[in-house]
Amino acid sequence: MKSWPIADVVPHAGDMILLDGIEDVKDERIVCTRMVRAGDMFVDADGCLPSWAGVELMAQAIAAWAGCRARAEQRPVQMGFLLGTRHYVCNVDAFAEGAHLRVEAERSFHDEQGMAVFNCRIEAPDGYAEARLNVYSPADIDTYFNQIAGETSHD
Structure with a gap:
């Protein structure tokens, strides 16, 4: 599968894009990169990226994978939803300033x-950090939001 610039495949903008790029993308897997830099979003005063931010890096890697698929199929990139994570394990409190992170996501189930x-x-x-992330990507995000809006307006 072809790779694109990260800003072209994630539904984020500006400083909210936490990944630097895509190293490799395949049918069910993506590898993205990130260098920890002082002053970036979520980086603490010591220049370190707290380990809890790893979940967002993983979620953005999944978004990049979905965006690459969408672009390859000539569909628009759209947002998805992180529903939760199981078994997030990280062996450090923070990733050090200047550290080059390799963020990998591989789809193991979908319906x-x-x-x-x-x-x-x-x-x-x-x-390192490891987790299983549960995500949801509706076929049509506008229809999904209209459906949700309709359900809440009847309450």
Whole structure:
């Protein structure tokens, strides 16, 4: 599968894009990169990226994978939803300033309604993180939001 610039495949903008780029993308897997830089979103005063931000890096890797698929199929990139994570494990409190992170996500389950599970991993010189993320990507985001709006207006 072809790779695109990260800003072209994630439904985020500006400083909310936490990944630097895509290293590799395949049918069920993506590898993205991130260098920890002082002053970036979520980076603490010491220049370190707290380990809890790893979940967002993983979620953005999944978004990039979905965006690459959409672009390859000539569909618009659209948002999806992180429903939750199971078994988030990280062996460091934070990723050090200047660390090059390798963020991998591989789809292990999906259904026709848009639910999916990804096995994710962050590798860094000073540590790692692992998790399984549950995500939802409706076929048509506008229809989904209109349906939700209709349900809440009747309450």
